[in-house]
Amino acid sequence: MADTKAAEMKVKVVKEPSLMTGSVPTRDWWDVEAIFKPGNYCYPAKKSIVEYHGKNLPGLFGEPRDWEVESDDWVLPDNWKEIIINGIKERLDKFRSLKIFMDCCVRCGACADKCHFFLGTGDPKNMPVMRAELFRSVYRNDFTTAGRILGEIAGARPMTFKVLKEWFMYFYQCTECRRCSVFCPYGIDTAEVTMMGRELLHLVGVGTNWILEPAANSNRTGNHLGLQPHTFKENAEFLIDDIEEATGVRLESLNFNRKGAEVLFIIPSADVFADPGIFTFMGYLLIFEQIGLDYTISTYSSEGGNFGLFTNNELMKKLNAKMYAEAKRLGVKWILGGECGHMWRVIHQYMNTMNGPADFLEVPRSPITGTVFENAAATKMVHISEFTADLIHHNKLKIDKSRNDHRTVTFHDSCNTARGMGLLDEPRYILKNVCNNFYEMPENTTRDKTFCCGSGTGLNTGEIMDLRMRAGLPRANAVRYVADRHGVDMLSCVCAIDRATLLALNQYWNPEVEVCGVSELVGNALVMEGEKERETDLRFTPLAGMEG
Amino acid sequence: MRVLKAFIAVVALVLVALLVAQVPGGQSLLGIVLPYLAFAIFLGGFIYKVVDWAKSPVPFRIPTTCGQESSLPFIKQNKLDCPTTKTQVVGRMLLEVLLFRSLFRNTKASIHDGPQLAYGSNKWLWLFGLLFHYSFLVIVLRHMRLFTDPIAGFVAPLEFVDGFLEVGATTIYQSSFILLAAVTFLFLRRVVRPYLRYLSLPADYFPLMLIFAIGATGLLMRHVFRVDIVSVKELTVGLVTFSPAINGQIGAIFFVHVFLVCVLLAYFPFSKLMHLGGVFMSPTRNMANNSRMVRHENPWNDPNIKPHSYEAYEDEFREFMVESGLPVDKQPEPAPAEPEAGQAAPEEESKA
Ligand code: HEM
Ligand code: SF4
Numbered sequence A: 001m002a003d004t005k006a007a008e009m010k011v012k013v014v015k016e017p018s019l020m021t022g023s024v025p026t027r028d029w030w031d032v033e034a035i036f037k038p039g040n041y042c043y044p045a046k047k048s049i050v051e052y053h054g055k056n057l058p059g060l061f062g063e064p065r066d067w068e069v070e071s072d073d074w075v076l077p078d079n080w081k082e083i084i085i086n087g088i089k090e091r092l093d094k095f096r097s098l099k100i101f102m103d104c105c106v107r108c109g110a111c112a113d114k115c116h117f118f119l120g121t122g123d124p125k126n127m128p129v130m131r132a133e134l135f136r137s138v139y140r141n142d143f144t145t146a147g148r149i150l151g152e153i154a155g156a157r158p159m160t161f162k163v164l165k166e167w168f169m170y171f172y173q174c175t176e177c178r179r180c181s182v183f184c185p186y187g188i189d190t191a192e193v194t195m196m197g198r199e200l201l202h203l204v205g206v207g208t209n210w211i212l213e214p215a216a217n218s219n220r221t222g223n224h225l226g227l228q229p230h231t232f233k234e235n236a237e238f239l240i241d242d243i244e245e246a247t248g249v250r251l252e253s254l255n256f257n258r259k260g261a262e263v264l265f266i267i268p269s270a271d272v273f274a275d276p277g278i279f280t281f282m283g284y285l286l287i288f289e290q291i292g293l294d295y296t297i298s299t300y301s302s303e304g305g306n307f308g309l310f311t312n313n314e315l316m317k318k319l320n321a322k323m324y325a326e327a328k329r330l331g332v333k334w335i336l337g338g339e340c341g342h343m344w345r346v347i348h349q350y351m352n353t354m355n356g357p358a359d360f361l362e363v364p365r366s367p368i369t370g371t372v373f374e375n376a377a378a379t380k381m382v383h384i385s386e387f388t389a390d391l392i393h394h395n396k397l398k399i400d401k402s403r404n405d406h407r408t409v410t411f412h413d414s415c416n417t418a419r420g421m422g423l424l425d426e427p428r429y430i431l432k433n434v435c436n437n438f439y440e441m442p443e444n445t446t447r448d449k450t451f452c453c454g455s456g457t458g459l460n461t462g463e464i465m466d467l468r469m470r471a472g473l474p475r476a477n478a479v480r481y482v483a484d485r486h487g488v489d490m491l492s493c494v495c496a497i498d499r500a501t502l503l504a505l506n507q508y509w510n511p512e513v514e515v516c517g518v519s520e521l522v523g524n525a526l527v528m529e530g531e532k533e534r535e536t537d538l539r540f541t542p543l544a545g546m547e548g
Numbered sequence B: 001m002r003v004l005k006a007f008i009a010v011v012a013l014v015l016v017a018l019l020v021a022q023v024p025g026g027q028s029l030l031g032i033v034l035p036y037l038a039f040a041i042f043l044g045g046f047i048y049k050v051v052d053w054a055k056s057p058v059p060f061r062i063p064t065t066c067g068q069e070s071s072l073p074f075i076k077q078n079k080l081d082c083p084t085t086k087t088q089v090v091g092r093m094l095l096e097v098l099l100f101r102s103l104f105r106n107t108k109a110s111i112h113d114g115p116q117l118a119y120g121s122n123k124w125l126w127l128f129g130l131l132f133h134y135s136f137l138v139i140v141l142r143h144m145r146l147f148t149d150p151i152a153g154f155v156a157p158l159e160f161v162d163g164f165l166e167v168g169a170t171t172i173y174q175s176s177f178i179l180l181a182a183v184t185f186l187f188l189r190r191v192v193r194p195y196l197r198y199l200s201l202p203a204d205y206f207p208l209m210l211i212f213a214i215g216a217t218g219l220l221m222r223h224v225f226r227v228d229i230v231s232v233k234e235l236t237v238g239l240v241t242f243s244p245a246i247n248g249q250i251g252a253i254f255f256v257h258v259f260l261v262c263v264l265l266a267y268f269p270f271s272k273l274m275h276l277g278g279v280f281m282s283p284t285r286n287m288a289n290n291s292r293m294v295r296h297e298n299p300w301n302d303p304n305i306k307p308h309s310y311e312a313y314e315d316e317f318r319e320f321m322v323e324s325g326l327p328v329d330k331q332p333e334p335a336p337a338e339p340e341a342g343q344a345a346p347e348e349e350s351k352a
């Protein structure tokens, strides 16, 4: 749990002097140093983990070593500045986005109060424009005429250890959520700047363990937790027992690594072991069982999530490549993907470019409804919400909506599916068809303007709990609003990171509100053949009218 | 202080112009040499910058989707905020460029006891931004009266719409005053709003003050210190036809005005004013959200980055897999194979 009690935090965020609460900083931003203390930084990656990544992708992770964030000596290589400047040069040549975003910001401030990190901390450097300026100031110094000639007057400053510390602090107080980009008149996406910043930090061996260790696990065992194949399988099978207990039906269809299946189903691995993701997993299986889908789950490619996205594009590509490799090996026709936000950012916007063309697969076609998913014609991967919404639209699911009557539900758009894909109405369509009590959070906090859970991009680690609770405040506050007005007690989402982080966030800010995946609510509502009289939902909470 | 630095720069520029206009040959320098030079820098610099941007590829298709994607027939796509076709992208870009669509979304956040966060409507920046840009555009177009002979056809109707009252013999153009008012607003918000003051650089105040000074000298020239408009026109048409000459007494204020415009032109390509070009090339706005429909190519995609192979995975875990009934590609050999070098296990399992 967080270091600061919720009651105390409630006062702090309003009263504590900050740019959000109306107090004006007295020193110019470049004179304010980033000071690390316990609770405001993520632990550095272990030497062995960096070694492992360095072997797989030479040159991208710096020298493996032990170092302390609070120390003034990060044991950097002698030529670290040169590495960073050359790294910027390389990235300017590789990414037009970076060049444009460096050159075009007018500092109009439209993005300033759109970032949940700024809203929750009031720290000026959490305004997206300032976060980008931390990078841009160095860019100006080394890559622009004005900066070279005018120096400080042009807002330029050389790369120093002080700057590096700022980068490490503020590029890890950005969840790459892209909310700032929605409001920027030029679409400047600070998430993109953060990504570049993190790539550069990794070059000199500055990375966090909470990102690099799951990434290493994912590479070797197929999933973040490092579950080996047999354990992964056992975990999933264990849930079959739970489903039977709740519904009276023993599912037969769960299977692994089966060649010749029609569909490869890939989920964020948390769905097979972490509460409440496991209930979402039960939902998936119930859907597949009811429609008789010919699917298989892979233990080799058992992770939909991709912490490479939070590290560098090379690691992202390497981890993602398993999906197509496994689809090819198993000879499936197309791929179906579970509920996960950043997994879908990678699939939707990067996968086919990095690891395609997927010409060994077929254009996805629902075997149940005959719908051809033209929107996935090239990538050949369909989102479970698209798939389920289509089933419902064609009346292929037997649903008893009233089985979710014990819940009053709202929906959280995860940043990646909302702003990096546009998946907004599919989950809502499903929700409206499987539950009677559904309420939207306020307008400026949903859909393309959704607020991040506050702990995405590998920040959902225990050592920065206070920071996470602050960054999650805008989301939590919108949940509070519907909880108070409509009695909402269930926050649904289509993201595995959310299922973990919103749980902690709600326990802190809105203890009465639980968190679930959309497919869990579908699972609750499905009328299965041969089922017993249902008294509870999948998490063994009594249904409405069954409380006694 | 950052405002002061910008202010001093603009005042210095005005003084330099006033001074140079007095020395022999100074007027030719300000009226002929510098305009050519500034225009050349502007054009060259602008093109250089745009070409430089274009040289870097767009490796990934990364539109910011601000509305519903195109997926199923019964779910309505938001074609302008989440375009999938070229036409839809053009629609989105037109809204951005002509109406500042994204800026229109602007809100103002505040925190209250509770805690309670509120997001109020905040369209001032959008409104004054639009007023500023359009009045700037109208003024530039009106100036074409000076550079075309006979005067281009669009100028008269524009002047007619723009001029709303006459004072004596002079028409007053509203665009001039709107420009000054809008620039003043944009400046004041930077100084008054604490977070903007905090993040603003001299490079943010400078263009605003410069443009204000250009507008102000223009108005002064028109309404207070009248200049010999016949001579001015001779000069400006001369500039366009590459036969410039300064005849008669034009008045120093004109040269100040022209000098400041030259500075703006020459400054443009090296500054944030390049957003003029950048807005058209921003990948989060000018790309279709069709990355799952059509494959986007990345010219530097590295084919050597391969996944940790299934074979290596099975080699490492084969026995467990067989034991737990998972299918394997290769049956286990009697003596278990050594795990491949370089695939050493991370020390401990992650904490999730
Ligand atoms: C085409 C789409 C354009 C958009 C969306 C756009 C948007 C903006 C915005 C939001 C500002 C910020 C105002 C502020 O400083 O607070 C601005 C400033 C400015 N823009 Fe544009 N602009 C565009 C095109 C242009 C063009 C064509 C010009 C031509 C001269 C131009 C010149 C300026 C100038 C001079 C400023 C004031 C700079 C400053 O504030 O320091 N813009 N623009
Ligand atoms: S909204 Fe865009 S242009 Fe304005 S300050 Fe933010 S990043 Fe810069």
Ligand code: SF4
Binding pocket: A114, A115, A116, A117, A127, A128, A131, A173, A174, A175, A176, A177, A178, A179, A180, A181, A190, A191, A194
């Ligand atoms: S991407 Fe999200 S977290 Fe990062 S600066 Fe923008 S709004 Fe803040």
